[in-house]
Amino acid sequence: MLLQGKKIAVFNVANKKSIAWAIAQSIMKFGGEVIIGYQNERLKENVEELIADLNPKPLIVECDVSKDENIEKVAKEIENNVGKIDGFVHSIAFAPSDALKNPYIETSREAFLTAMEVSVYSFVAMSRIFKPILNTNSSIITLTYYGSEKVIPNYNVMGVAKAALEASVRYLAYDLGGENIRVNAISAGPLSTLAARGIARFTDMLEYHKERAPLRRNIEHREVGDTAVFLLSNLSSGITGEVIYVDAGYNIMGM
Structure with missing residues (x-):
């Protein structure tokens, strides 16, 4: 039980394919x-359905990241409920659809x-x-994609945003390292999610990836989850x- 005794907050769940x-x-x-x-009240019902059979039920929190005061409210809610x-x-x-x-x-x-x-x-x-409510030896993870590099x-614009996100991982790792807080990113291969469906010709991307990745397949959601556990x-x-990278080796290929 690698995470026995650890409390981890996960943002944001939209549906079962997230x-x-x-x-x-x-x-x-x-x-x-x-x-x-x-993210918002509209997606709360989806999350409640996902956790309906869990016992005990996890704490769920609405987290709109567009305003610092909303993030502060979430941090306080977490601290008050689970420490x-x-x-x-x-x-x-997120990026507006026209930009994609x-x-x-x-x-x-x-x-x-x-x-x-x-x-x-x-x-x-x-x-x-969230830094004040993180224990020593905490770990922070974000999700990126190979479009940051190629x-x-x-x-x-999401590729440019992911490049900035990966640079932020490095700078945050430096800033938080003295407090023994680690910061890393997982670069996942293409997966069918609500966000991915907004990318034109996404199914073609899946086929292209499958043909050229060394493992000759697309990845599974579980494989990203298990890497996060590590x-x-x-x-x-x-x-x-x-x-x-959790992408069946796609990123190593030159052609």
Whole structure:
């Protein structure tokens, strides 16, 4: 039970296909206690259905990352209900649909700032605001994608946001390392999620990945969840500031 006695907050679960939900399931499977975040009232019902059969039921919290005061409210709610925690998972990203459909050069200022605020700055803000409620030897994880390094058609501004997110992982790892808090990212291969369905020709991306990845397949949600367990556990105590690939080896290929 790698996470026995650890309390981990996971943000944000939208439905059963969310990477965040896969991670939450793996945390529970390996003995950890989860706190589950959701974006707004509209998605609360989905989360309540997912946890309906769990006993005991995890604490669920509404987390709108667009305002610092909302994040502060969530941190206080967690502290009041479960005390200090041993880490959190940031699985939050968004860009307006036009910014994914149109060429990157046509990205509007508003769309660019929105993508950066929700997908990148939220991670910085959550790390700062949650720091007082993190135990020593805590672990923070965010989710990224290979579009941060190479051009993925139709990924556009999200690729630029993920590049900034990965740089933030390194800077936060430095800032928090003195307090023995680790910060890492998981770069997951393409998975069918609510967010992924907003990317044009996503099914083509899945086929392309499957054909060229060394393992000749796409990854499963569970594999991302289990990697998160490793990074949240004491087994990864010497790892920080890294991007861990869970993509069936796709990132190593040149052609």
